[in-house]
Amino acid sequence: MTTETTPDKIEQLPLREFTEKAYLDYSMYVILDRALPHIGDGLKPVQRRIVYAMSELGLSARAKFKKSARTIGDVLGKFHPHGDSACYEAMVHMAQDFAFRYPLVDGQGNWGSPDDPKSFAAMRYTEARLAPFAEVLLAELGEGTVDWGPNFDGTLQEPLLLPSRLPTVLLNGATGIAVGMATDIPPHNLNEVAAAAMHLLEHPKATVEELCGHIQGPDYPTGAEIVTPREDLLRAYATGSGSVRLRARYETEGTDIVITELPYQVSGARVLEQIAAQMNKKKLPMVADLRDESDHENPTRLVIVPRSNRIDVGALMSHLFATTDLERSYRINLNLIGLDGRPQVKDLRALLKEWLEFRTATVRRRLQYRLDKVQARLHILDGLLVAYLNIDEVIAIIRSEDEPRPVLMQRFGLSELQADAILDLKLRHLARLEEMKIRGEQEELAAERDSLEKILASSRRLKTLIRKEIAADAQAYGDARRSRLVQRPPAQALDETALVPSEPVTVVLSEKGWVRAAKGHEVDPAALGYKAGDAFLAAARGRSNQLAVFLDSTGRSYALPAHSLPSARGQGEPLTGRVKPPEGARFVGVMAGGEDSLYLLATSAGYGYIARLGDLAARTKSGKAVLSVPAGAEVLPPARVLDIEGDRIAAVSNQGHLLVIPAAELPRLSRGKGVRILGINGKKFAAGEEYLLAVASVPAGDSLVLYAGKRHLRLKPADLDAYAGDRGRKGRKLPRGLQRVERMAVE
Numbered sequence: 238m239t240t241e242t243t244p245d246k247i248e249q250l251p252l253r254e255f256t257e258k259a260y261l262d263y264s265m266y267v268i269l270d271r272a273l274p275h276i277g278d279g280l281k282p283v284q285r286r287i288v289y290a291m292s293e294l295g296l297s298a299r300a301k302f303k304k305s306a307r308t309i310g311d312v313l314g315k316f317h318p319h320g321d322s323a324c325y326e327a328m329v330h331m332a333q334d335f336a337f338r339y340p341l342v343d344g345q346g347n348w349g350s351p352d353d354p355k356s357f358a359a360m361r362y363t364e365a366r367l368a369p370f371a372e373v374l375l376a377e378l379g380e381g382t383v384d385w386g387p388n389f390d391g392t393l394q395e396p397l398l399l400p401s402r403l404p405t406v407l408l409n410g411a412t413g414i415a416v417g418m419a420t421d422i423p424p425h426n427l428n429e430v431a432a433a434a435m436h437l438l439e440h441p442k443a444t445v446e447e448l449c450g451h452i453q454g455p456d457y458p459t460g461a462e463i464v465t466p467r468e469d470l471l472r473a474y475a476t477g478s479g480s481v482r483l484r485a486r487y488e489t490e491g492t493d494i495v496i497t498e499l500p501y502q503v504s505g506a507r508v509l510e511q512i513a514a515q516m517n518k519k520k521l522p523m524v525a526d527l528r529d530e531s532d533h534e535n536p537t538r539l540v541i542v543p544r545s546n547r548i549d550v551g552a553l554m555s556h557l558f559a560t561t562d563l564e565r566s567y568r569i570n571l572n573l574i575g576l577d578g579r580p581q582v583k584d585l586r587a588l589l590k591e592w593l594e595f596r597t598a599t600v601r602r603r604l605q606y607r608l609d610k611v612q613a614r615l616h617i618l619d620g621l622l623v624a625y626l627n628i629d630e631v632i633a634i635i636r637s638e639d640e641p642r643p644v645l646m647q648r649f650g651l652s653e654l655q656a657d658a659i660l661d662l663k664l665r666h667l668a669r670l671e672e673m674k675i676r677g678e679q680e681e682l683a684a685e686r687d688s689l690e691k692i693l694a695s696s697r698r699l700k701t702l703i704r705k706e707i708a709a710d711a712q713a714y715g716d717a718r719r720s721r722l723v724q725r726p727p728a729q730a731l732d733e734t735a736l737v738p739s740e741p742v743t744v745v746l747s748e749k750g751w752v753r754a755a756k757g758h759e760v761d762p763a764a765l766g767y768k769a770g771d772a773f774l775a776a777a778r779g780r781s782n783q784l785a786v787f788l789d790s791t792g793r794s795y796a797l798p799a800h801s802l803p804s805a806r807g808q809g810e811p812l813t814g815r816v817k818p819p820e821g822a823r824f825v826g827v828m829a830g831g832e833d834s835l836y837l838l839a840t841s842a843g844y845g846y847i848a849r850l851g852d853l854a855a856r857t858k859s860g861k862a863v864l865s866v867p868a869g870a871e872v873l874p875p876a877r878v879l880d881i882e883g884d885r886i887a888a889v890s891n892q893g894h895l896l897v898i899p900a901a902e903l904p905r906l907s908r909g910k911g912v913r914i915l916g917i918n919g920k921k922f923a924a925g926e927e928y929l930l931a932v933a934s935v936p937a938g939d940s941l942v943l944y945a946g947k948r949h950l951r952l953k954p955a956d957l958d959a960y961a962g963d964r965g966r967k968g969r970k971l972p973r974g975l976q977r978v979e980r981m982a983v984e
Contacts, residue, residue, distance in 0.1 A: 263416070264417060267416050268415040268418065268574075269574060269578070269580075270282050272413035272415035273411075273415060273420050273574050273580050274406050274574065275398060275573065275574045276575050276588065277398045277399075277592070278374055278399040278400075278401040279411065280374075280405070281411070281413065283317055283323075284327055284341075285399055286395065287308070287327060287328050287342075288331075288341055288367065288399065289395060289396060290312045291308055291366070292371075292375050294307070294308060294311060296365070296366040296367050297366065297367055297372075298366065298368060298369040298372070302365060303366065304360070304361065305328065305364060305365050309325050309360050315393055316389070321360070328365065329348055329357045332344035332365060332368075334458060335351045335459060336354060336458065336502075337424075338410070338424035338426075338456065338457070339368075339405075339408050341368055341374070342365050342367060343367065343368040343369075344364070345365065346358055346362055346363035347363065351499070351503075351536070352505055369714070370714055373403050374401050374402075377400040377599065378396060381602055381605070382606070383396045383397060383399065401596075402596070402706060403427065403430070403707065404588075406422060406592070407422065407424075407588070408424060409424050410424040410455075411573070415580075418572060419570060419572065420570055420573060421568040422571055422572075422573065423455035423481060424455060424456060424457055424458065425452060425456050426452075426456035426718045426719075427714055427715040427716065428715040428718075429451050430452060433451040433585075434589055434707055435707055435708065436451055437586070437589050437590060438593055438707075441590075443586070445475045445586045449471055449474055449585070452585065454470045454481065454722050455720060456719055457501040457719065458501065459498060459500065459501050459503075459537075459719070460486065460721070461485055461486060461500040461501065462483065462485075462721050462722075462725070463482070463483060463484075463721065464482050464483070464484045464564070464723060464724070465480070465482045466724070474585040475584055475585070476584060477570070477582040477584045477588075478568075478571070479568075479569045480568055480569060481569060482564060482565070482566050482567075483501055483564065483567065484558055484564040484728070485498060485499050485500060486498040493542055494554065495541075496540075496541070496563070497535075497537055498537055499562075500563070501565075501567065503562045503565060505529060508539065508561055508562050508563055509529060509539060512524065512527055513527060515560065519800065522737065523543055523545075523548045523553055524542065527540070527542070541557075552731060555726070555728050556728075556730050558728035559730040560730050571583050571588055575591055576595055593703075596703055597699065600699065600702065604689050605693065608686060608690065612686060615682050615683065615686065616654065616655065617655060617658045618678060618679050619679075620651050620652070620659060621655075621658060621675055622672070622675050623649050623655075624659045624662070625671065625675065631659065634648065635660070645659060645660075737781055737798070738781060738782065739780045739781060740780060740781040740782075741757050741779075741780055741781075742780060742781050742799050742800075742829075743760045743762065743805075744777045744785045744799060744802065744829050745765060745773070745775075745776045746774050746775045746776065747768075748773070748774045749770070750812045750813060750823065751808060751809040751811055752787075752797075752809050752812050752827075753802060753804065753807065753808070753809030753810075754785070754799055754802035754805060755804075756805075760805065762776040765805060766808060775874055777829035777830075777877075779829025780829075781799050781800040782800065783799050784799065784829070785797050785802065785827060785829045786828040786850060786853050787812060787827050788826045788827075788838070788864070788874075788875055789822040789823060789860070789872070790822050790824075790825055790866075791818070791822045792864035792865060792866045792872055793818060793855075793862050794855055794860055794863045795812070795815075795858075796853070797816070799829060816860060817858045817859050825873070825874055826875045828850055828853070828877070830877075831850070832851030832854070833850070834849070834850040835847050835850070835877070835878040835879075835881060835905075836848055836853070836875045836876065836877055836878060837876040837878055837900075837903070838863065839873045839876075839911065839929065840864065840870040840910075840911075841872075841873060841929050842866075842869075842870035842928070842929065843913055843915045843929045844910050844911045844912065844914065845873075845903065845911040845912070845914050846906040846910075846911030846912065847900065847903045847906070848905070848908075849905070852908075863907070863908045864908070864911075865908075867910070873929065873931060873932055874931075876933050878900055879936045880936060881900050881905075882901055883900075884899075884900040884934045884936050884937070885898065886898050886899070886914065886933070886934055887935055888929060888931075889929075889930050889943070889971075889981060890927050890930055890968070891927060891928055892927045893970055893971040893975070893977065894927070894967055894970055895943075895960045895968050895971055896914070896968030896969070897960045897968075898961070898962065898964045900934060913964065913965040914929065914932065914964060914965070915929050915965070915966075915968060916966060916967060930978060931978065931980060933981045933982075933983055935957065936983070937954070939983050939984060940952060940953050940984050941957060941981060941982075941983060942982045943971070943975060943978050944978065944979050944982070945974070945977050946979070948974055950971070950972065
């Protein structure tokens with residue numbers, strides 16, 4: 238649909254076209270004028286305007302401090318009509334030495350701290366001036382080096398870029414989120430970047446790998462270690478995107494662990510909170526205490542006190558690196574606005590090459606600007622010299638003529654500028670000595686003119702000049718690397734069971750599904766107190782650093798760390814608060830032990846198998862199906878198998894048949910129905926008739942005790958032989974009065 242214009246001059250557009258154009262205009266504004274830095278000076282518009290406004294206020298590094306509110310007022314009123322808080326925050330960011338590798342603003346007052354960068358005082362309290370490093374951006378501003386444009390209301394001119402003498406975009410880096418794109422340029426060391434720029438200037442075909450021989454990697458304001466492998470850094474610089482990992486530095490003092498450097502933008506208070514949270518959850522038993530001993534002399538000094546000198550410091554710190562902000566990953570995304578005014582992700586070589594193009598053009602403009610000034614001055618001096626050589630005639634013309642300028646121009650062949658310069662001379666400058674000064678100035682300027690023309694005419698001389706200036710700035714502002722590059726093994730979080738002390742516990746399960754853990758193995762679970770209507774169901778002995786696995790009536794298993802269970806000093810808590818069994822399911826038993834512990838799982842249908850406890854451990858709250866339950870059958874409480882080669886399996890039916898078979902005859906499975914353990918003449922159980930009542934695993938040398946009402950029968954190992962038979966058989970009938978077995982126990 239085309240645009241229409243009504244007689245009232247009202248433009249009409251389809252809503253789709255209007256919204257699309259409005260959003261694209263907004264997105265381009267955010268990309269170009271807010272979020273992304275320019276490759277030339279490495280600054281975003283608000284940063285550029287702050288630096289320029291401070292220079293206009295005369296706030297050089299040698300000037301007196303001035304209230305920040307004064308600077309922000311100038312920035313907002315003249316160049317940047319946005320919110321004062323956002324503008325002031327941008328200024329604070331450029332003053333924080335823990336945020337900017339080479340700060341551009343020198344602040345006086347409270348400008349925030351690494352623990353809380355936004356804790357800076359209001360702008361009416363702080364004072365600021367430009368930092369010495371800002372000269373790199375401003376030194377050549379008034380020398381015709383950059384283009385200028387009108388400010389927002391057209392009353393002033395502002396520089397569209399600053400003539401940076403160094404690739405500031407790499408030195409201080411930048412982060413920003415635009416519309417549809419973002420940038421994450423890490424800071425780098427000045428000496429390394431300058432060396433790489435000079436190398437590329439001398440060797441235009443240098444590769445990224447060769448440049449990385451100078452730029453080892455990012456160099457953050459804080460002195461943490463860079464543990465990213467060298468090949469990963471090379472890949473990031475070659476593609477313009479990647480990541481880098483920073484790890485805190487620590488040392489040991491006696492048995493104490495002292496953290497002396499933190500990763501970039503990491504708060505020491507936050508790290509202590511993360512470690513303390515693990516201690517409160519009993520996930521860090523090897524740590525006894527934490528202290529923050531940071532002060533003015535030691536900005537970062539976090540002390541971790543191990544519980545004993547037997548603690549493996551390396552393993553502990555590796556765990557903390559993996560679970561806290563002591564190690565962090567930072568994105569590398571070299572996305573910036575190029576010389577063509579378009580945002581683009583550039584590799585290291587393309588970035589430096591384009592900046593060198595900017596620098597070359599800047600230096601050429603500076604030299605040409607100076608050459609024009611020199612030639613203009615020489616032109617004036619030529620006219621003044623003519624006047625001094627003909628001083629009497631010049632004075633006579635001035636005294637006798639109403640319009641001496643055209644007469645002088647005609648008589649001596651002068652230009653208007655030369656004639657005006659002669660007419661503007663003061664009487665005291667007519668002394669004979671001035672002629673000597675003019676000739677001396679002419680000689681100096683002529684030599685400078687020749688030098689400038691030679692440089693401008695020779696690309697080799699121009700490169701040499703640029704290289705010398707980069708080297709001089711590196712000498713003036715360069716410093717040692719802060720972020721050391723080291724090779725370290727990947728951080729590895731300790732297994733939760735390794736963090737928990739190994740103590741004997743007894744896991745107790747009630748009929749209503751309430752669970753608790755008692756210390757020790759000498760606890761009598763049946764003697765514990767239970768809620769009204771509830772009673773003891775099952776117990777399992779294990780250790781606090783092991784798993785407790787629960788089995789429900791549908792054949793699903795659920796795993797919980799034993800140390801996380803409530804204490805047996807209370808009545809526990811319902812398992813349904815920790816796991817989610819199917820509706821209507823009830824818990825039938827509990828298992829505990831190591832991952833290689835063995836348990837016999839069986840159903841009343843007479844089927845079962847032996848499973849490894851580690852295979853029964855479910856990773857989700859909904860558990861995992863481990864035992865197939867035939868229709869009409871029930872899940873029996875699991876039985877512990879100590880030795881699959883030496884144990885014997887005792888299976889008893891509800892009608893008093895007992896069968897004893899070797900445990901080795903049952904298969905080892907992780908899930909399924911299993912094989913037939915007990916049967917009637919080798920046939921399946923008939924519904925409503927005889928069914929498997931209980932199973933037990935009897936170790937070699939132990940006895941089996943059968944309980945039937947008030948009576949019980951103890952079968953010693955020799956007595957069990959009488960009930961031995963083939964798997965799947967019916968078994969032998971128990972003595973009269975003991976055929977209605979209620980439960981079995983192994984003693």
